[in-house]
Amino acid sequence: MGDFKLTSVEEFEAATNRLLETGKKVGADGWQYRVANQTPHCKFGETGICCRICSMGPCRITPKAPRGICGCDAHGIVARNYLRFTAGGAATHSDHGRSICHTLYCTAPDGNYKVKDPEKLIRIAKEWGVETEGKDIYDLAHEVAYLGLSEYGKVFGNQNFLKRAPEHTQELWQREGIAPRAIDREVSCSMHMTHMGCSSKAEALIRQSLRAGLSDGWGGSMAGTEFSDVLFGTPKPIDTEANLGVMNADNVNIVVHGHDPALSEMICEYADSPEMIAYAKEMGAKGITISGVCCTSNEVAMRRGIPMAGNFLQQENVILTGACEAIVVDVQCIFPALGPLAKCFHTKFVTTSEIAQMPESDYIRFEPENAGENAKAIVKLAIENFKNRKPELVHIPDMKQKATVGYSFEAIVKTLDTVTNSQVDETGTTKPLIDCVKSGVIRGAVAMVGCNNPKIRPDTAHIELMKKLIANDIIIVASGCAAQAAAKAGLMDKAAKDLCGAGLKRVCELADIPPVLHMGSCVDISRMMILVAELAKDSGWKISELPVVGCAPEWMSEKAVSIGNYVVATGIDTFLGVDPYISGSDQVYKLLTEGVREWVEAAYTIETDIDKLVDRMIDRIEEKRDALGI
């Protein structure tokens, strides 16, 4: 404990700069250079007032030209763009969820994919009214998977998972007409509404943005999370390490990148086999190191303790180490730059999904039927590539931190059980956490999520916000690249308790947890929805009354906007550090930051000054406490 020290952003940057030196030697490009080339950004695009939905334009709104050719004003254009952005995110997360459902459908006792958490499957089956008694677990898996897939195109009714929300929340969704129907329908409906000559009323477009978001968070993402748990096991606390130093110069390094655990789980499985390890030794390496980038890393870290090489803006760095034999990707957040970059080194860039096909990559298409044999082929490809490494280019920054990850909702409840007193308390609830909040030992919680974005000095916002929040006795649940930023800095090391206020520190000591809890990948923000739903049910408070806020200080993807919409629509105030291209319309801005509060009891706060952002969150939490009289 004595030698615990956070790694600073300055140290991250020094390591990156050293890697860019290597890049220069081989003529590699980097996002740092591309950002410079792209700056300044187009003002019309940035403020959301450029419309290229039909071919009469593109139209751009200026004081002299306040309407597009069709007559749509800035508010309609901004809102339409916002809804399309959301639909893109909802489609992406949900399609990931669909692919997981499909994988579940393909499970077999002797197949590539098996049911690792039958209890969770039975729980979901019962929740969905599926008869479980006396049924073979695989028959049940197929039946539930089929139902899961049906959620995407169900003819009538709303998403099944909505029933997990507190009744008050469900009532709000019904009242406001934003309870999501079939997932695909909400995406289609969004595209339809934004087509030329459909909706131009900001309020209607924003309302659909919330509904499309909810179809993601309480639909597709939740399916992705829940069925990933059934397939690969529900995460529980496990120790791992984070940052580039987890790569090992003596070993074959395989980096998994993307989002869908179906690929990465299989790669890990094979890389761990004695056969492959022996083969790696035969090829002159000491072993095989798998590490991860982005959310696929979160998935395998939570379930297997596989170390995290880095987050979104660090994806090029893993290749720049010169020690990466293969970077294997599935879907989402993968830079097309990786192909040309890999060519500068010996690295194999392997794409595996029909969804994410890129030039200059080895495309080995991954399906449940061939997953085993293809995973093996990929691992072998990497091993055989070890000999092509150029030793003079190898430099792995000696930088990593310990992290305890794996706090699924189930694991959090189990952890809370350890601080109950069996003489008085019931177990299996969130009540211990509520008691901590009521008494003020913990002031509240912040869900820190989202990506990196060159508009913010990478990871600074995540790390600085988290430091200040935990010092103020605010516990953090994190996912996605925010979680990895925390892990890289050391905030997921249990020793980070010493950076907390007295209250959170005591909680960390008694519950044996780090102050920042890793809840998973970006689809796993659905876990956070379940957590707040249960907190509301156990406390009797509305979700919107809980001293809990959401925050995405460095977000960049469409998925993040979809997430923001469902988090707000669930009743949680959400703080953004990057503007979602809406400043071109005061109406839309006002709707999102104030108006939607009338509908769903929560709204956005957009604050690009990071210091102010954290203070505004703390103030908001204290306001909510005052309102509750606690």
Added chain:
Amino acid sequence: MTLLDLIFNGNDTVYERVEKAVSEAVEKYGTDKAVAFPDTAYSLPSYYAMTGNKVANLGDLKEAMGVVKSMMTRNKRLHDGFQSGWATLLCAEFYEALKYIDGAKPYEAPYTGHLSDAYVREQGVPLVTGDIPGVAVIIGPAPTAEQGAALVKSYQGQGMLVAMIGGVIDQCVEQGVKTGPNVRILPLGQDILSVAHVISVAVRAALIFGNITPGDAKGLNEYTFKRVFAFVNAFAPLDNVTLACGAGAIAMGFPAITNDYPYRVPKSLIVQPDVDKWNATSLEARDIKIKITKIDIPVAFASAFEGEIIRRGDMQIEFDGSRVDCFELVQTKEASEVEDHKIEIIGPDIADFPVGSKQSIGYIVEVAGKSMQPDFEPVIERKFHSYLNCVEGMMHTGQRDMIRIRVSKDTFNAGFGLKHLGEVLYARVKSEFAAVVDKCQVKIYTDPEQCTKLRHEVAIPLFDKRDERLLTLTDEGVDVYYSCIMCQAFSPSHVCVVTPERLGLCGAVSWLDAKATNELDPQGPCQVITKERPIDERIGEYEDVNEAVRKFSQGALDDVSLYSIIEKPMTSCGCFECICGIEPLSNGVCIANREYAGMTPIGMTFPELASMTGGGVQTPGFMGHGKHFISSKKFMKAEGGVGRIVWMPKDLKEQVKDRLNATAKELYGIDNFCDMIGDETVAEDPETLLAFLEEKGHPALTMEPMM
């Protein structure tokens, strides 16, 4: 008001009261007047420990009040609550100190007030060693005098130190509870501020035994949090002053239990409306486990009775699993499902059965614990045999659902009933497995129908599940092995490396046992050995294992293999169940077990073999091992495996037959392999044995030469 506001309010109240008292004292005596508690070198102990400053006179005290005031910050954070709690406790100390001016004796019997350094030292040692398991601080009157006295006595009965403040003292006096330092019950005073005297004991313990530097407030709180097992029991209504003192106690790591309060904090501020459960609630809140040393049964309990045989004519009753449905079982439960020390008899007791009859019995020991793992269940269960045999006049054989228990007439006549069987299991499990078992209850079934039902529906499926788990445990499938040096007392350089497929040579320590032992006592005889750096997988040699062996043998051994008896074989202590040794003529090995008295084809008896194999030295070609290892796929793996076994005593062969046949079938496709192995009825010399082996076509004959 919020909880913090309530604490702040209590703190303000106390500060005001003490500030007034200090001003009055200064007015009366002047600032030079000496202030001190009697018989302590630490003046004033709590303030000195927290700030590093001593208080000698009223002038210092006035200054100290300023320091305390500066601690009373009012931000809405627990830090401020803790600081205000401490500020309250310091004020209390000042207030009490004023009472001792001019050598006054403010407390008279039964009250103790301030406690001397000598007392702290005297109690400190047993506190540190755990002989005093904890300190209970009881504040205010219990709902009834009986409850107050009963609570105090319950703690006293567990060997704890009890400090009392306020109404509970009167209740104890009323109920005739003997109090005083000599019986570890300390009536401190009537005023809540007399709590300073017990805080002062904890603080001085930290200074004396914890070597905490005065002024190191963080170190002080950490020490008391981790090492002083105190807690507070405060009866409702909890006023703000008591709460503020409680905040100080919680800052020190001492949880408070009360019976009615609007706020609660896990493991810190616990509301338990049922005062009769305060003892159990408090112990759990502070993670105090009471060692059970005495077993409440009417006959003796000692290892001397372990070998006692009870003959048919002497027995009152027999429970016989070979004839009727019997079983013994340990099951892990949630803490909420287990009521500690509950013993239930479901069905008739011994007295209700005819003398000398054969009956069914099934007993389930349900355990709960934060560190409990289902893997430990069989480890605990295997101990039942020894526990029950230690009871005078009780005999236990077998395990699982093949148990037989006899109870003698004498023991029954001494008053022994099934409840006592439960007492024995409870007491032994709780004391021996304290690290993993927090709570334990015993259910004893004698109703034949229920025994049948539970045996088939609960016990057997669970045994099957465990066997399945054991089968899936392979050396390759686990990340770590364990060392075992339990027998270094008489074989100082011997180290067993215990793996899932190779249990300790004594036969008593499986990989799961070693894992549990490690969990129970991480510094104990079984330590984790990693297996990350293999050297030679054929013979099972690892750099990590060698390092561990070097360390644990104090350098006597350099390297060992796990799977070979020729190359760097594992050493033997002397307590091996079996020895195997090379029989050169047949190119195989003979195995002799400890029970076998005759000659082996090697030309040596078991004792002769033992004399050259034991003592913790490597003897290539000879190796001690457990019986279960014989059927392991890792047995002599480097030399070709179990196919090398050419001879075993008949008894031993019977014991390992099923599993060994299965292993041979799997490895070589041979059916009924044991029929090919010689025994004493076939041969006791190598030539006759060889002829037998040739006749049977034993696989060893065609294997590569061993030497």
